[in-house]
Amino acid sequence: MNSINIYSHPDCLKKDNGPNHPERMERLETILAAIDDLEEIEINTREAPQASIEHIELVHPSNHIEKIFAMIPETGLVGVEKEPYADTLLCPHSRDAILRACGAGIAASDRLILGNQKRSFCAVRPPGHHAETVRANGFCFFNNVAIAARYLQQKHHIGKVAIIDFDVHHGNGTQEIFYHDESVLYGSIHESPLFPGTGLESETGVGNIFNAPIDGGTYGVEFLKILQTKIIDNVENFEPEVILISAGFDAHKRDPLANINLESEDFYTATKQITEIANRYSQGRVISFLEGGYDLLALSQSIKEHLRALYED
Numbered sequence: 001m002n003s004i005n006i007y008s009h010p011d012c013l014k015k016d017n018g019p020n021h022p023e024r025m026e027r028l029e030t031i032l033a034a035i036d037d038l039e040e041i042e043i044n045t046r047e048a049p050q051a052s053i054e055h056i057e058l059v060h061p062s063n064h065i066e067k068i069f070a071m072i073p074e075t076g077l078v079g080v081e082k083e084p085y086a087d088t089l090l091c092p093h094s095r096d097a098i099l100r101a102c103g104a105g106i107a108a109s110d111r112l113i114l115g116n117q118k119r120s121f122c123a124v125r126p127p128g129h130h131a132e133t134v135r136a137n138g139f140c141f142f143n144n145v146a147i148a149a150r151y152l153q154q155k156h157h158i159g160k161v162a163i164i165d166f167d168v169h170h171g172n173g174t175q176e177i178f179y180h181d182e183s184v185l186y187g188s189i190h191e192s193p194l195f196p197g198t199g200l201e202s203e204t205g206v207g208n209i210f211n212a213p214i215d216g217g218t219y220g221v222e223f224l225k226i227l228q229t230k231i232i233d234n235v236e237n238f239e240p241e242v243i244l245i246s247a248g249f250d251a252h253k254r255d256p257l258a259n260i261n262l263e264s265e266d267f268y269t270a271t272k273q274i275t276e277i278a279n280r281y282s283q284g285r286v287i288s289f290l291e292g293g294y295d296l297l298a299l300s301q302s303i304k305e306h307l308r309a310l311y312e313d
Helices: 025-037 061-069 094-114 144-156 172-178 220-238 264-281 294-311
Strands: 004-007 043-047 119-122 161-165 184-191 208-214 244-245 286-290
Touching: 004 025, 004 094, 004 144, 025 286, 061 094, 094 119, 094 144, 094 286, 119 161, 144 286, 161 172, 161 220, 172 184, 172 208, 184 220, 184 294, 208 220, 220 264, 244 264, 244 294, 264 286, 264 294, 286 294
Parallel strands: 004 043, 004 119, 119 286, 161 184, 161 244, 184 208, 244 286
Antiparallel strands: none
16 A cells, blocks of 8 residues: 555544543544554545535434534533433534544545545544434444445445444444445444444344354454454455445453453454455455544554554555
8 A cells, every 4th residue: 555544633632521431532642643653654644624414414314413413512511312321422522523523534535536545544533333323322423434435325426335343332323324225234243242232143134234243251363253254254245345444442452341352463453354355346445433442552552553454455
């Protein structure tokens, strides 16, 4: 690869979830510092634009978008869920952060197709893969990866898109959005039981959904084997034109919110499994989106491994 594009914006740092919340500003600060350390990789840092409401409406209806934005407080924090699960919080800076997080994938999609720049990472927050069509949850408001998939299909006439999710939590939102759409494959490997409680192997959509729930305590060798046989092999059969990644790093052994025992280097191998399929079927085209990952040291190490694998041809 000639270079890798990194999309981010200072607005994403301003999203506040209050004290002791795992989805915090320091996550993104740590990732951006780690990216700066990657001297062996040619990186183009690009400003994530604000998505237009029209782009978000490719996935979420306008009344739902308006409802979320109308809840944004002038001061303090407002939870979008009912107690005791009010941990998806809006702050005064939420609108700008949300629009940048959605806009990163839009810009990466344009550069992917129009500029033939085939690898991008969207270093943004809030994350997106728990956001359903009309329900915000799991720290997510709008589904960044789903919006990019729809944009690629509608603006750039891409036919088949595969979304591979290796966040330790199942992407209930992405699955719900595409559950009846055979043009989008969604494959997720995730700890079970664990929030959000979805992602059984029996949840197959119209033959386009592939879930690989794994037990707490799983180590890297087994994780990578399951990823290959239950997700990657099905993506290969699908032959996607573009691959999107929901890249959560919370399956790391250090992560406080889960119980999977990946080492940082395992994210290199997992990413290589994906890029090898992209090189065969998708002209090498991959856009990755930050989802979870809540231990700062693990994030710093793992994101370097992920980007090294994305960068290599």
